[in-house]
Amino acid sequence: MTTADITSADATHAPVPAAALPAGPSGGGPGARLAAAWRTVRRSRRLSAGLALIALFLLTAAVGPLLATDPQGFGTDLSQPPSGAHWLGTTQTGQDVFDQLMVSTRTSLLIGFAAALAATAISVVIGIGGGFLGGWSDEALSLLSNVFLVIPGLPLVIVISSYTKGGSLLATIGVIAFTSWAASARVLRAQTLSLRTRDYVLAARLYGERRWRIVLVEILPNEAAIIVSQFIFAVIFAILTQAGLAFLGLQNPSDLTWGNMLYFAQNADALSGGAWWWFVPPGLCIAVFGAAMSLVSFGLDEVLDPRLRVYRPARRGRAGRQRTAPRRTAPQQQAARRQEADR
Amino acid sequence: MTALDVRDLTVAYPQAHGRPFRAVERLSFSLRAGRTLALVGESGSGKSSVLKALSRLVRPAEGSILLDGREGVRGREYRRAVQMVFQDPFASLNPSHTVDHHLRRPLLATGRARRGAEADEAVAALLRQVNLTPAADVARKRPHELSGGQRQRVAIARALAPEPAVLLADEPVSMLDVSIRLEILNLLDRLKRERDLALLYVTHDLATARHFSSEIMVMYRGEVVERxxxxxxxxxxxxxxxxxxxxxxxxxxxxxxxxxxxxxxxxxxxxxxxxxxxxxxxxxxxxxxxxxxxxxxxxxxxxxxxxxxxxxxxxxxxxxxxxxxxxxxxxxxxxxxxxxxxxxxxxxxxxxx
Amino acid sequence: MNAPATAPAGPGSPAGPDGPDGRDVVLRARDVRVEYDGERPTRAVRGVSFELRRGEVLGIAGESGCGKSTLAYAVTRMLKAPARMTGGSLSFRTREGEELDLLALDEEGLRTFRWSRLSLVFQSAMNALNPVTTVGRQFADVFRAHRPDMGPEERDRRARELLEMVGIDADRVRSHPHELSGGMRQRVVIAMALALEPDVVIMDEPTTALDVVVQREILDEVERLRAELGFSVVFITHDLGLLLEISDRLAVMYAGEVVEYAPAEQLAGGAAHPYTQGLLRSFPDLAGERRELRGIPGSPPDLRGDLAGCAFADRCEHAFEPCRTTAPRLLDLGRAAGPWSAACHLHDPAHRPPAGAPARPGAPAPSDVPAPSDVPAPSGTPVPAGTPEPAPAAPGGGPTTEGRQP
Structure with a gap:
């Protein structure tokens, strides 16, 4: 079924009612686009929930540290449970856990996003570059990704981190990015290999489009969905890696992150001492943030791939009956499935 | 006038074991301006390999392709002269880009129009040539907003943008609905006459081959068996x-x-x-x-x-x-x-x- | 070679639904409606009725999105969400004279019904053979499921017999599907569809993916088997030219509705609905005279929501006032050639078509496809006489969309 027809060089054509055209990015100005994007977000509960949570975290990262009076200051209230004065209690040395959490959120998110950005950039260059160029460059870049894939990641990070002695934030970001790009480079390479033989890429080669333009303008936009999802998981991975490193004491203890908070809590025997207010908040932050990012990723899949969309009224009526469908022999079953997929 | 001369073209693909597979064997023909040559064959006949060689997507194993009587014409000049319309209009347009992009890029890349107003006008003119009006509305659309026939018109306009002398049409209507096939073939026929194009119409359909071409070549397993x-x-x-x-x-x-x-x-x-x-x-x-x-x-x-x-x-x-x-x-x-x-x-x- | 075509019994057809030999009807669908759920539900099949007689080939022609495949799935009760049948009835009369209401069948009933009474062949069916086991085993599976009393030797014998029947070496029972070409696989699928000697075989574009020669061989084979075994066929394809050759009666679908029912043999000479005329025009005859070739301008309507008036009005060169407001009913044309009905206001005595429109009901069917001269030529240049080459059968300035050239 096509949408309305606009080859109306023919006089018998009725004018197309505007409503018949799908709401696409082609219509209207930036306001309409925003409205369309908003409708898209609203269509998936997962996406809306995930985005809301992430917005909350970003707000905290932006505003929180301004509320934190003195996260590192040692107070006189030692190991206090949550109270009016200290919303999340205090550490063994009297630091305010809430203040620490605010500052940690900013640093952890910074590390997560920056490392993911760097890792994604590397994987885009190496994956798409290799996939498109083919030949020797592809062989070499594939080899490189494969080497990085088979190197056990965490031990390498540990080795590098202990060598840099924790070092600066930038070093942490670099180390994480350096060790986490390979898997998504492989995914992107495979996708690029498939896209480069598409007819529209061949057509661009036929009219003599330059290579870099074909990659950036014809291929890259069609991998945006994959890149975004790779980026989302890279953020989660980076935050978890940093937390892991910090927990092992391989991070500069003067930087406050979720991981460092856990490290200090562990060192102070907060767990056995029952000081739950010290280690639960950072742990929960890591878990909830990871879940929120995953929700966004699944939600985007749902919105972008119409086949994953759920039509609730349809499910109620037929699904139950289909589940108890009779055993059919293989060809007929497969034929039915195929037909469904074709649609 | 001969626009494209193909002499003893052989296309071979390497195989995992054994000799290379010769998909096209010593094929010779010429395309003349203002004429349509139909290349008829079933799947596996080698007609796609002929097109790939003519559009320089694969290098022929043997033989030569002469443009305007000259061999070894350089890439840029060849690209301006030989263009192709693909079989599947759902695969040949980039889903990320508007119709405008699909026409503007070849115009700019082949130097047929300068950036700005000149390109705007050229895009609109191309759309009008393939009867996609109002041009301004169509130009803003993305492929998924168009029907199969409209997409194929856009693909034809894109192929025309470099102002080629030779147009290769690879089963241009086989993926389209029956009722719009003749419209597209008539469009190609009209453009051929208006622009004095040399048209290679590749198809498996004998009836349209007969009605839309002056000459026919029938291919079977890489060889022309009748012409x-x-x-x-x-x-x-x-x-x-x-x-x-x-x-x-x-x-x-x-x-x-x-x-x-x-x-x-x-x-x-x-x-x-x-x-x-x-x-x-x-x-x-x-x-x-x-x-x-x-x-x-x-x-x-x-x-x-x-x-x-x-x-x-x-x-x-x-x-x-x-x-x-x-x-x-x-x-x-x-x-x-x-x-x-x-x-x-x-x-x-x-x-x- | 078959029973004469009978009344199509569309909802608006005045002809009796059960003709003099009405008991011959093996499959009867009435007012079938199918929707695809969605934000704006797509009404893919909008009240289709048909009758399939024992031993005949009923052709269903239409383009992509006209609902022909959805109809096939509805008739076999194989629709899956988001598609669902929202109305209509389906009845089936077995060889033994038993009347079955298909909508009342439970899963067990459907399981025995499909394949043994009615089987299906799809366009992609040849790719649906199980790649990891031999052809013979797949036949055996069918027999085990539906003919439990059959012994292993008999299963093997029958499988070989069926393969021979569709023109394949019986020793192919030992082959795996990938060892067979596409055409041979499709033959195997047809043999499997016939394995339990069904009354009805529904074929949905069974040969479209194949080469012309192979396609023709398979169709000849189907035709021969049908004459031998006497099953009925519902043949669904976009290839009207093919249907004219192989079917006894033809239903042309457009936008989820049947717009014309006709005896296949006479249809080419006297199509009543402008859409049928347009489709016929779209298939140039291989050996026919060179003539102006035109398709149908425009594209089909959006099926989400209601259609005001005739669904084809926007693309129709004969459209007049009622076409935009009133949906045409399927009316019997009272032609001598046999039951023939069309859903078009041009043939409805209640409306007065403008001068120059083609045949009214009752008028003798035009002897050929309506000549372009019948049609008030819109813009466009006349055919240039004496073009230098023999090729341009189609003048560029044809009176369709190509016509308006700046």
Whole structure:
């Protein structure tokens, strides 16, 4: 079924009612686009929930540290449970856990996003570059990704981190990015290999489009969905890696992150001492943030791939009956499935 | 005037084991400005490989392609002169970009328009040429907002943007709905005349090949088995394969009795396990030999391309040729070749009224 | 060679639904409606009725999105979400004269019904053979499921017999599907569809993916088997030219509705609905005279929501006032050639078509496809006489969309 027809060089054509055209990015100005994007977000509960949570975290990262009076200051209230004065209690040395959490959120998110950005950039260059160029460059870049894939990641990070002695934030970001790009480079390479033989890429080669333009303008936009999802998981991975490193004491203890908070809590025997207010908040932050990012990723899949969309009224009526469908022999079953997929 | 000359083109693909697979074997033809040449063949005939070689997406193993009589024309000039319309309009447009992008880029990349107002006007003119109006509205749309026919019009406009002299059309309507196929073919035909294009129409459909081209080449397994003026090749096919193809096409004009009779003849002559024999690989000889009802001893050698007998009205020298031993040696042929007519094992088409 | 075509019994057809030999009807669908759920539900099949008689071939022609495949799935009760049948009835009369209401069948009933009474062949069916086991085993599976009393030797014998029947070497029972070409696989699928000697075989574009020659061989084979075994066929394809040859009666679908029912043999000479005429025009005859070739301008309507008036009005060159407002009913044309009905206001005595429109009901059917001269030529240049090459059968300035050239 096509949408309305606009080859109306023919006089018998009725004018197309505007409503018949799908709401696409082609219509209207930036306001309409925003409205369309908003409708898209609203269509998936997962996406809306995930985005809301992430917005909350970003707000905290932006505003929180301004509320934190003195996260590192040692107070006189030692190991206090949550109270009016200290919303999340205090550490063994009297630091305010809430203040620490605010500052940690900013640093952890910074590390997560920056490392993911760097890792994604590397994987885009190496994956798409290799996939498109083919030949020797592809062989070499594939080899490189494969080497990085088979190197056990965490031990390498540990080795590098202990060598840099924790070092600066930038070093942490670099180390994480350096060790986490390979898997998504492989995914992107495979996708690029498939896209480069598409007819529209061949057509661009036929009219003599330059290579870099074909990659950036014809291929890259069609991998945006994959890149975004790779980026989302890279953020989660980076935050978890940093937390892991910090927990092992391989991070500069003067930087406050979720991981460092856990490290200090562990060192102070907060767990056995029952000081739950010290280690639960950072742990929960890591878990909830990871879940929120995953929700966004699944939600985007749902919105972008119409086949994953759920039509609730349809499910109620037929699904139950289909589940108890009779055993059919293989060809007929497969034929039915195929037909469904074709649609 | 000859726009594109193809001489002894051979396309070969390396195989994991054994010799390279020769998808196109010593093919020669020329495309002339303002003319349509139809290349007819079924899947596996090598017609796609011909197109890939002509559009320089693969390098031919042997042979030469001459543009305006010159060999080895450089990339940029060749690209401006030879363009292609792809088979599937759902795959040949980039889903990320607007129609405007699809037309503007080739204009700019081939230097046919300068950025800005000149390109704007050129895009609009292209859209009007393929009857996509109002041009401004269409230009803003993305491929998913267009129907199959509209997409193919955009693809045709894109191919026209570099102002080519040669247009390669790879089954341009086979993925489209029946009712809009003729519209697209008529559009190509009109553009061919208006722009004096040399058009290569690749198809598996004999009927449109006949109606939209002046000459037809029939390919079978990498070789042209018959070629000539389109009416002669279709109405008076000589090569047994062309006859088989023509007999297989539905006849909308035929009466029920004719249809039944044709079916009866086909069923009777049905070579036992024809389907099995089709798969047989032959060495040097005629590639159609395993399926050919007239196969003789000489068919084990490579058949020559020979001028077939002129049509009944005595108008000789039309360039109607077939790659077949039946016509090489009249004595041998007399024994094996059936008289043209309904009694033939593979009935050739009864001539047009 | 078959029973004469009978009344199509569309909802608006005045002809009796059960003709003099009405008991011959094996499959009867009435007012079938199918929707695809969605934000704006797509009404893919909008009230289709048909009758399939024992031993005949009913052709269903239409383009992509006209609902022909959805109809096939509805008739076999194989629709899956988001598609669902929202109305209509389906009845089936077995060889033994038993009347079955298909909508009332439970899963067990459907399981025995499909394949043994009615089987299906799809376009992609040849790719649906199980790649990891032999052809023979797949036949055996069918027999084990539906003919439990059959012994292993008999299963093997029957499988070989069926393969021979469709023109394949019986020793192919030992082959795996990948060892067979596409055409041979499709033959195997047809043999499997016939394995239990069904009354009805529904074929949905069974040969479209195949080469012309192979396609023709398979169709000849189907035709021969049908004459031998006497099953009925519903043949669904976009290839009207093919249907004219192989079917007894033809239903032309457009936008989820049947717009014309006709005896296949006479249809080419006297199509009543402008859409049928347009489709016929779209298939140039291989050996026919060179003539102006035109398709149908525009594209089909959006099926989400209601259509005001005739669904084809926007693309129709004969459209007049009622076409935009009133949906045409399927009316019997009272032609001598046999039951023939069309859903078009041009043939409805209640409306007065403008001068120059084609045949009214009762008028003798035009002897050929309506000549372009019947049609008031819109813009466009006349056919240039004496073009230098023999090729341009189609003048660029044809009176369709190509016509308006700046």
């Amino acid at each position: 000539g003026p389109s009416d002669e090749v279709i109405l008076d096919p000589r090569h047994p394969y062309t006859r088989l193809l023509a007999a297989a096409a539905p006849r909308t004009g035929a009466s029920r009795e004719e249809v039944r009779e044709a079916r009866r003849v086909r069923l009777e002559s049905r070579a036992r396990r024809d389907a099995e024999r089709r798969e047989v690989v032959v060495g040097e000889g005629c590639r159609f030999r395993p399926r050919c009802p007239f196969a003789m001893d000489s068919c084990a050698r490579r058949p020559p391309e020979v001028q077939v007998a002129p049509p009944p009205d005595g108008d000789g020298g039309t360039g109607h040729r077939a790659l077949c031993w039946l016509y090489a040696d009249p004595a041998a042929a007399a024994g094996a070749l059936p008289a043209a007519g309904p009694a033939a094992a593979v009935p050739p088409h009864r001539a047009a009224p």
